[in-house]
Amino acid sequence: MLRYLLARLLGLPPVLLVIVTASFFIMRIAPGGPFDMDRALPEQVRLNIEAKYHLDEPLLRQYLRYLGDVVQGELGPSYRYPDRSVNELIALGFPVSLTLGLCALSFAVLMGGLAGVLAAIRHNRLADYLTMAVALGGVSIPNFVLGPLLILTFALWLGWLPVAGWGTWRHVVLPSLTLGAFYTAYVARLSRAGMLEVILQDFIRTARAKGVSEALVIARHALPSAVLPVVSYLGPAAAGALTGSVVVETIFSVPGIGRYFVTSALNRDYTMVLGTVVFYSGLLVAFNLVVDCLYAYLDPRVTY
Amino acid sequence: MKRIGVGGLVVALLAAAMLGLGPGAAAQAPVFRINNLVEPESLDPGVVTGVPEHRIISNLFEGLATNDPKDLSPRPGMARSWTLAKDGLTYTFSLRDATWTDGRRVTAHDFVYAWERVLNPKSGAKYAQQLFYLKNGEDYNKGKLTDFAQVGAKALDDKTLQVTLHAPTPYFLFLTTFYTLYPVPRWAIEAHGKDWVKPGKIVSNGPFRLGSWVPQRELTLEKNPAHWDAATVKLPRVVFLPTDDVNTAYKQFLAGDSDWIPTVPPAQIESAKQRPEYYVTPYLGTYYFRFNVTRPPTNDVRVRKALSQAVDRESLTRFVTKAGEIPTSSFVPTNMPGYEGIRGLAFDVAAARKLLAEAGYPDGKGFPKTELLYNTNELHRVITQAVQQMWRENLGIAVELVNVEWKVYLNQQAKLDYQIARAGWIGDYVDPNTFLDMWITGGGNNQTGWSNQRYDELIVRAGRTLDPKERMRLFNEAERLLVVDEVPIVPLYTYVNKGMLSRKVKGWYPNILDQHPLKYLSLER
Numbered sequence: 001m002l003r004y005l006l007a008r009l010l011g012l013p014p015v016l017l018v019i020v021t022a023s024f025f026i027m028r029i030a031p032g033g034p035f036d037m038d039r040a041l042p043e044q045v046r047l048n049i050e051a052k053y054h055l056d057e058p059l060l061r062q063y064l065r066y067l068g069d070v071v072q073g074e075l076g077p078s079y080r081y082p083d084r085s086v087n088e089l090i091a092l093g094f095p096v097s098l099t100l101g102l103c104a105l106s107f108a109v110l111m112g113g114l115a116g117v118l119a120a121i122r123h124n125r126l127a128d129y130l131t132m133a134v135a136l137g138g139v140s141i142p143n144f145v146l147g148p149l150l151i152l153t154f155a156l157w158l159g160w161l162p163v164a165g166w167g168t169w170r171h172v173v174l175p176s177l178t179l180g181a182f183y184t185a186y187v188a189r190l191s192r193a194g195m196l197e198v199i200l201q202d203f204i205r206t207a208r209a210k211g212v213s214e215a216l217v218i219a220r221h222a223l224p225s226a227v228l229p230v231v232s233y234l235g236p237a238a239a240g241a242l243t244g245s246v247v248v249e250t251i252f253s254v255p256g257i258g259r260y261f262v263t264s265a266l267n268r269d270y271t272m273v274l275g276t277v278v279f280y281s282g283l284l285v286a287f288n289l290v291v292d293c294l295y296a297y298l299d300p301r302v303t304y
Numbered sequence: 305m306k307r308i309g310v311g312g313l314v315v316a317l318l319a320a321a322m323l324g325l326g327p328g329a330a331a332q333a334p335v336f337r338i339n340n341l342v343e344p345e346s347l348d349p350g351v352v353t354g355v356p357e358h359r360i361i362s363n364l365f366e367g368l369a370t371n372d373p374k375d376l377s378p379r380p381g382m383a384r385s386w387t388l389a390k391d392g393l394t395y396t397f398s399l400r401d402a403t404w405t406d407g408r409r410v411t412a413h414d415f416v417y418a419w420e421r422v423l424n425p426k427s428g429a430k431y432a433q434q435l436f437y438l439k440n441g442e443d444y445n446k447g448k449l450t451d452f453a454q455v456g457a458k459a460l461d462d463k464t465l466q467v468t469l470h471a472p473t474p475y476f477l478f479l480t481t482f483y484t485l486y487p488v489p490r491w492a493i494e495a496h497g498k499d500w501v502k503p504g505k506i507v508s509n510g511p512f513r514l515g516s517w518v519p520q521r522e523l524t525l526e527k528n529p530a531h532w533d534a535a536t537v538k539l540p541r542v543v544f545l546p547t548d549d550v551n552t553a554y555k556q557f558l559a560g561d562s563d564w565i566p567t568v569p570p571a572q573i574e575s576a577k578q579r580p581e582y583y584v585t586p587y588l589g590t591y592y593f594r595f596n597v598t599r600p601p602t603n604d605v606r607v608r609k610a611l612s613q614a615v616d617r618e619s620l621t622r623f624v625t626k627a628g629e630i631p632t633s634s635f636v637p638t639n640m641p642g643y644e645g646i647r648g649l650a651f652d653v654a655a656a657r658k659l660l661a662e663a664g665y666p667d668g669k670g671f672p673k674t675e676l677l678y679n680t681n682e683l684h685r686v687i688t689q690a691v692q693q694m695w696r697e698n699l700g701i702a703v704e705l706v707n708v709e710w711k712v713y714l715n716q717q718a719k720l721d722y723q724i725a726r727a728g729w730i731g732d733y734v735d736p737n738t739f740l741d742m743w744i745t746g747g748g749n750n751q752t753g754w755s756n757q758r759y760d761e762l763i764v765r766a767g768r769t770l771d772p773k774e775r776m777r778l779f780n781e782a783e784r785l786l787v788v789d790e791v792p793i794v795p796l797y798t799y800v801n802k803g804m805l806s807r808k809v810k811g812w813y814p815n816i817l818d819q820h821p822l823k824y825l826s827l828e829r
Binding site: 030031032033035036037038039040041042043044045048049050051052053080081082083084089092093148151152155156159162163164165166167250251252253254255256259260263266267268 | 343345346347348351353425426427429432436442445446447498501502518519520521522545546547548549552553555556561709710712714715728748749751
C-alpha cells in the first residue's frame with residue numbers, strides 16, 4: 001500500500017509538467033493576445049506593456065521563466081486584473097467553488113442514495129418507475145437549462161431565494177441544486193443497481209430468515225455493500241463538481257474559480273488560464289488518488 | 305468502521321461546505337445597487353480602460369473637472385477655476401482646498417505624478433494615449449524623451465497646475481473628467497505597490513470612498529464625508545454587482561436585487577419595453593461595417609458603394625435590432641452637439657445595381673466569394689444575417705458569414721485578414737474628432753487599409769484650427785470623403801443606451817454617454 005502510494009505520488013510531477021507544457025503552448029497558438037482591445041493600442045504602448053510582462057522575450061524563454069515560477073508555487077500576475085496575482089484570485093475563488101461543489105455533492109449523495117434505495121426496495125413498482133424517470137431527467141437536462149428554470153421558479157415567481165450572487169446560505173441553494181442534479185440522478189441509478197444486486201444475495205436471505213426486521217436488513221446488511229459503486233463514483237464526481245461548476249457559476253454569478261477558467265481563456269489572460277489549469281489538474285490527480293485509497297479501505301478484496 | 309467512514313465523510317463534507325460561507329450582507333439603509341456586468345479589471349485610474357470601471361472610479365476619484373449630470377459638460381472639480389491662454393494651448397488650473405481620504409491635501413503635484421506615471425513607458429499603461437494631448441507626452445511615452453520637465457504638465461505651486469497642450473484641443477476639459485487624468489496618491493502607491501487600490505489601503509479623493517471589494521462578488525462605495533462637495537451627495541452606500549451573465553443580471557433587476565442595469569438582453573427587448581423601468585436614449589456610438597480596401601472585390605470603390613446602398617437601414621433597426629436604434633448613413637452620430645452631420649449614401653437599390661454592373665458584376669454575376677466577419681454575439685449574428693439577405697435580394701450576390709470569437713476577431717481585423725467585418729465605435733469624448741481621426745492613414749483603429757491624403761490633411765488642419773465653425777467645416781469635408789466618396793465603411797445605425805432603472809431613483813438624466821455621476825442621485829423611499 002505504501003509503495004503504491006509512493007509510486008503514485010512520484011508520478012504526479014511528470015503528469016503536471018506535461019499538462020503545463022501542453023497548455024502553455026496551446027494557449028499561445030490561439031490567435032489574439034491579452035492586450036488586444038477594441039480600441040487599438042498605439043504601437044509603442046503595446047511594446048511597453050509586452051516588455052513589462054516579458055511577452056517580448058522568445059517563447060522558450062517565457063516558458064522556462066513560467067516553469068521556474070510554477071515550481072516555486074508562483075502562478076504570476078493576472079494580465080486582466082493587474083492589481084491581483086493568479087494565486088490571490090485562486091485563493092479567493094477556490095473556497096467558494098469548494099463550498100458549491102461540496103453542497104452539490106452532499107445533496108447528490110443524500111438524495112440520490114435515498115431515492116436509489118427506495119427504488120430498489122419498490123422494484124418494478126410505481127415508486128421505482130417514478131424515481132428512475134426523474135433520474136433520467138436529471139441526467140439529461142443540461143444545467144444551463146435547469147439553472148434559469150430554477151431561477152424563474154424560486155426567485156422570480158415564488159420569491160423565496162435570491163436570483164444570483166453569493167454571501168448567505170440562501171445564495172447556495174439554487175446553484176447547488178443545479179450543479180447537483182446530474183450527480184443526484186447518477187447516484188440514484190448507481191445505488192439502485194447496487195441495492196438490487198445485493199438484496200438477492202445469500203447473506204441477506206440469511207438475515208431475513210433470522211427474523212431481522214426489513215428496515216434493519218436494508219440499513220445494516222445491504223446498504224454498506226450497495227454503496228460501494230457510489231463511493232467509487234464519488235472521486236470523479238467530486239472532481240467533476242469542483243471543476244465543472246463553470247456554467248453554474250456564471251449563471252448564478254458565483255465568485256468561484258470556474259468563472260475565471262472561462263473568461264480568462266476568452267481574454268487570453270495566459271497566466272490566469274495556466275494557473276487554473278495547473279490548479280485543477282493538481283486537484284483532479286489528487287482526487288483520483290484519494291478515491292483509490294478509499295476504495296481499498298472499503299473493499300477488502302481490493303489490494304495494491 | 306466502514307459506516308463511520310461513509311457517514312463521517314458526509315458530515316465532513318457538510319461542515320466544510322458551511323465554512324465557505326461568510327456572514328450575510330445586510331441591506332437595510334437606502335442602498336443603490338448597480339448591475340455593473342463585469343468584474344472591474346482594476347480600481348487604479350492609471351491602469352483601467354473600460355466603461356464598467358469608469359462607473360466606479362469616476363465616483364471614487366475626482367479630476368480637475370467633473371461632469372454635469374445633464375449634459376456631461378465640464379464643471380469645476382478639483383480645480384476651482386481655470387484659464388486658457390489665447391493660443392489655445394496653455395491651461396492654468398487653480399486647485400481648491402480638497403483632501404484625500406487620509407486627510408492629506410490634494411496638490412498640483414499629485415496630478416503631475418499621476419500623469420508621469422501613465423506616460424512612463426515602464427508602467428505600460430494601456431491608456432497612455434489619453435495624455436498624448438500634452439506637449440511632448442507622446443515622445444515621453446515612446447522613450448524619445450526622458451526628462452519629464454519637458455512634458456506639458458507643471459505644478460507652479462501646490463495649488464496651481466499649468467498644462468501645455470500639443471495642439472489646440474477643444475475637448476481637453478472634458479478629458480480631465482476621464483479617469484486616466486485623475487490625480488493619484490504617490491505615498492500610498494509607493495507604500496503598497498499594486499495593492500494600493502485594495503480596501504483598507506486605498507486613498508482616494510472623490511465623493512465616495514471604497515467600502516468593500518470581493519472580486520466577482522460585490523464592490524461597495526460609501527459616501528466620503530470629507531469630500532468638498534459632500535453636501536450634494538445623498539446616497540450613503542452604493543453596491544456594484546459584477547454579474548457577467550446578462551440574462552441573470554436582468555432577472556436580478558426584475559427581482560428587485562438591483563436598481564439599475566445598463567443593458568437589456570436582446571431577447572428580452574420586447575418584454576422590457578412594456579415595463580415602466582425601461583429607458584432608451586441615443587448613444588454616442590455608431591454600428592458599422594468595415595471594408596478591407598486592399599483585397600478584391602472591396603478594393604473597388606464601386607463595389608463598396610453598391611454594398612452600402614443596398615442596405616435598408618430602416619428595416620434593419622425596425623425589425624432586427626428593435627430597441628429604437630437610429631438608422632444612419634453617416635459615421636459621426638447625428639446627435640453630436642454642435643456638429644451638422646453629413647448624409648452618407650442613401651438606400652437605393654437601382655443605383656446599387658448599376659454600380660455593381662459597372663464594376664463588372666451585372667446582377668451579381670461573377671461576384672467573387674466574399675466573407676462577412678463578426679464576433680460571437682446574438683445581436684451581431686442577426687444583423688449580419690439580415691444584411692446578408694439584403695445583399696442577396698438586392699444585388700444577387702452571396703456573401704458568406706464567418707463567426708469567430710472576440711480576440712480572433714480583433715486580431716483578424718488588425719491584420720487586415722478579412723473582407724468585410726462588423727464593427728462598432730463609441731466616442732471617447734463629445735467631439736467629432738473622436739469619430740474622424742481614427743481613419744487617418746495607418747491609424748491604429750483604421751483597420752481597413754484605406755488611405756487618403758486629402759483626408760489626412762483635413763484632420764490635421766482641423767486639429768490646428770481654433771475657430772469652431774471652420775473646424776466643423778473641415779470635419780464635414782472629411783466625413784464626406786469617408787461616407788460618400790470613398791466609402792471604406794458602411795455606417796448602419798446610431799447606438800442607443802437601453803437599460804432598466806428603478807423608479808425610486810431620482811436626479812437621473814439621460815445623456816449620450818449613459819454616464820450618471822452618483823453624487824447627484826438619490827433614492828426615494
